[in-house]
Amino acid sequence: MFYFPDMGLFSSKPKPEPKPKPETPLLDEPWREINWSDRQGALQAVNNFRPQTEDQQIRILLHGPVGAGKSSFINSVQSVLLGRMYKLALVDNVSHGCFTKKYITYKIQKERPKTFYPFVFNDIMGLDSTEGFQVDDIKLALMGHVKDGYKFNPKSKLSKEDRFYNKSPSVNDQVQVLVCVVPADTLEPLKDKTVQKIRDIRLEASHLGIPQVAILTKVDKACPEVGKDLKNIYRSKRLKEKMEEFSKDTGIPMNCIFPIKNYHEEIELSDDADVLILSTLRHLLSFGEDFLKWKAARH
Ligand SMILES: Nc1nc2c(ncn2[C@@H]2O[C@H](COP(=O)(O)OP(=O)(O)OP(=O)(O)O)[C@@H](O)[C@H]2O)c(=O)[nH]1
Numbered sequence: 507m508f509y510f511p512d513m514g515l516f517s518s519k520p521k522p523e524p525k526p527k528p529e530t531p532l533l534d535e536p537w538r539e540i541n542w543s544d545r546q547g548a549l550q551a552v553n554n555f556r557p558q559t560e561d562q563q564i565r566i567l568l569h570g571p572v573g574a575g576k577s578s579f580i581n582s583v584q585s586v587l588l589g590r591m592y593k594l595a596l597v598d599n600v601s602h603g604c605f606t607k608k609y610i611t612y613k614i615q616k617e618r619p620k621t622f623y624p625f626v627f628n629d630i631m632g633l634d635s636t637e638g639f640q641v642d643d644i645k646l647a648l649m650g651h652v653k654d655g656y657k658f659n660p661k662s663k664l665s666k667e668d669r670f671y672n673k674s675p676s677v678n679d680q681v682q683v684l685v686c687v688v689p690a691d692t693l694e695p696l697k698d699k700t701v702q703k704i705r706d707i708r709l710e711a712s713h714l715g716i717p718q719v720a721i722l723t724k725v726d727k728a729c730p731e732v733g734k735d736l737k738n739i740y741r742s743k744r745l746k747e748k749m750e751e752f753s754k755d756t757g758i759p760m761n762c763i764f765p766i767k768n769y770h771e772e773i774e775l776s777d778d779a780d781v782l783i784l785s786t787l788r789h790l791l792s793f794g795e796d797f798l799k800w801k802a803a804r805h
Pocket residue numbers: 570571572573574575576577578579596597598599600603604605606607630631632633723724725726727766767768769770771
């Protein structure tokens with residue numbers, strides 16, 4: 507019997523498998539182009555924006571879950587346009603319920619006193635609030651029947667006899683763009699009831715031909731890489747996935763979903779946040795303008 511001493515030749519220990527590279531949270535290339543260096547150009551475009559018909563304004567109605575950042579978005583737009591932090595719509599820090607109670611139109615003043623931008627915002631009570639609105643009420647708001655100051659009642663819709671019911675709304679009272687504002691960091695619990703409500707509201711808007719858009723807020727909280735550097739917004743895999751899922755759930759196409767970061771704790775403006783807000787605003791305005799043209803062509 508032969509005996510081969512173990513010289514290491516035959517007893518090859520299994521080599522450790524090469525470790526898989528940790529998956530990076532960022533895509534190599536952004537999937538949507540943003541011109542980060544042209545804040546001034548984007549600002550100029552908004553400043554020069556004029557609807558085709560004189561005295562026409564674009565009314566943008568924001569709705570979405572409690573604490574999504576609707577009021578913060580209005581404040582952020584105002585801050586970017588003014589070039590300094592501004593608080594027009596009240597923002598609530600501790601969400602025990604919906605903070606925005608009344609139907610209010612927010613106009614944004616231009617530098618010259620008594621001149622305003624040709625677009626206004628309405629910010630409607632939280633979607634998932636027990637004190638929220640009825641879908642019928644939102645339909646009335648879309649058609650311009652809800653007057654400023656009306657407090658939505660979850661138990662009954664605005665009646666034609668109410669003093670806040672606008673019997674003969676002008677085109678300026680009607681909504682031109684419907685925006686669903688949702689927080690990117692807590693999109694998962696959005697499922698079921700809220701999604702159904704978003705879908706119902708979309709259906710109402712679709713009947714009226716009103717363009718619908720979604721704004722995804724709190725991207726800084728949803729993805730740490732974006733929190734560190736906002737320029738990563740279209741490279742974040744997590745955010746892209748969230749957007750795709752949201753699009754699938756609600757039926758809002760990807761090219762109508764805009765992720766942004768609102769101004770919420772900072773005291774100085776940042777070019778990157780400005781660029782995203784301005785780019786989103788420009789899309790809202792052009793959707794509104796298209797809708798007005800479409801309506802004018804039908805009459
Ligand atoms: N980190 C972060 N916080 C945000 C952002 N946008 C809003 N917030 C914060 O979220 C909280 C709620 O914001 P609001 O603007 O009051 O939300 P809302 O949708 O108007 O809420 P309701 O009026 O209650 O329906 C506030 O504490 C904001 O500072 C964002 O983009 N990032």
